[in-house]
Amino acid sequence: MTSSTPRTVDAAAGLPDSDAGLRPGAQPILTALDLTKEFDTRGGGVLIRQKSRFRAVDGVSFDLLRGETLALVGESGSGKSTTARMIARLIEPTSGTVELDGVDVTKASGAALQSFRRAVQVVFQDPYSSLNPRHTAADIITAPLRYQRLPAPAGGNHRAYAQQLMERVGLNPDHASRHPAQFSGGQAQRIGIARAISVRPKIVICDEAVSALDVSVQAQVIDLLKDLQADEGFSYVFITHDLAVVRQIAHRVAVMQRGGLVELGTREQIFTDPQDDYTRTLLSAVPRIEFG
Numbered sequence: 001m002t003s004s005t006p007r008t009v010d011a012a013a014g015l016p017d018s019d020a021g022l023r024p025g026a027q028p029i030l031t032a033l034d035l036t037k038e039f040d041t042r043g044g045g046v047l048i049r050q051k052s053r054f055r056a057v058d059g060v061s062f063d064l065l066r067g068e069t070l071a072l073v074g075e076s077g078s079g080k081s082t083t084a085r086m087i088a089r090l091i092e093p094t095s096g097t098v099e100l101d102g103v104d105v106t107k108a109s110g111a112a113l114q115s116f117r118r119a120v121q122v123v124f125q126d127p128y129s130s131l132n133p134r135h136t137a138a139d140i141i142t143a144p145l146r147y148q149r150l151p152a153p154a155g156g157n158h159r160a161y162a163q164q165l166m167e168r169v170g171l172n173p174d175h176a177s178r179h180p181a182q183f184s185g186g187q188a189q190r191i192g193i194a195r196a197i198s199v200r201p202k203i204v205i206c207d208e209a210v211s212a213l214d215v216s217v218q219a220q221v222i223d224l225l226k227d228l229q230a231d232e233g234f235s236y237v238f239i240t241h242d243l244a245v246v247r248q249i250a251h252r253v254a255v256m257q258r259g260g261l262v263e264l265g266t267r268e269q270i271f272t273d274p275q276d277d278y279t280r281t282l283l284s285a286v287p288r289i290e291f292g
């Protein structure tokens with residue numbers, strides 16, 4: 001018997017019901033097709049500089065379904081963030097395409113890009129470095145509206161809307177004039193989440209969004225993310241190296257290794273019947289206590 005067999009059976013025990021928000025037969029909202037990203041690298045000695053290309057992501061294809069949480073997992077350097085940055089159009093792919101609602105947005109510009117930027121929001125790992133320290137919580141939360149030149153809903157003003165969103169993400173709306181440094185890490189991450197949802201996106205990319213938080217705070221933020229998804233119906237691309245987190249939030253899991261996708265399946269498939277050796281290795285590295 002391999003060491004991974006009992007571990008994966010353990011992993012499946014008592015899987016939380018994360019399928020609540022996902023409708024059967026959900027259609028793709030985003031399609032990544034053969035995405036590839038190469039970076040220039042420089043090698044050689046002091047006198048002879050050699051330029052070469054390093055392929056960080058190599059032909060990655062997947063669908064993201066409406067209302068689902070797709071976890072992107074894999075060891076450090078496997079290409080998760082680069083893939084996410086391409087689908088958020090923060091960087092251009094070397095080749096391949098991204099479709100939103102069946103429309104190729106890889107080369108979108110002007111109004112089409114603006115509308116794409118509204119549809120796809122990102123929550124980053126470190127809330128302190130991703131929130132402007134000189135701005136108030138209210139200004140940070142409504143920044144995407146200003147960028148999109150959108151009014152606050154229902155004829156309200158931006159500040160009142162920011163306070164409404166603060167309440168929605170579990171923050172005290174009386175703290176709307178505070179700056180990021182006056183919030184704890186978990187609270188600051190809630191500001192980042194409120195900012196992401198302020199423009200009612202279709203997709204929220206969470207790039208290691210809970211990785212810097214203590215486990216108890218992490219669980220609260222994960223509950224909030226699930227709750228928001230159930231209410232708003234958006235999809236998450238959830239990048240994490242932490243399979244205990246994947247177990248709590250994902251509907252499906254895509255496993256990356258050295259720039260490629262080695263396996264994609266439902267959370268149950270991945271945890272109970274992984275097909276790829278690398279997935280088995282990842283699962284066997286998860287401390288047993290996480291699944292107690």
Ligand SMILES: Nc1ncnc2c1ncn2[C@@H]1O[C@H](COP(=O)(O)OP(=O)(O)OP(=O)(O)O)[C@@H](O)[C@H]1O
Pocket residue numbers: 039040054056074075076077078079080081082083241
């Ligand atoms: N701008 C860049 N220039 C050169 N190489 C890069 C650049 N961005 C990423 N890479 C390289 O691409 C590879 C994939 O990086 P990426 O950040 O996507 O991996 P990851 O799976 O998200 O890892 P981590 O969990 O450590 O963030 C790594 O080898 C990284 O060093």
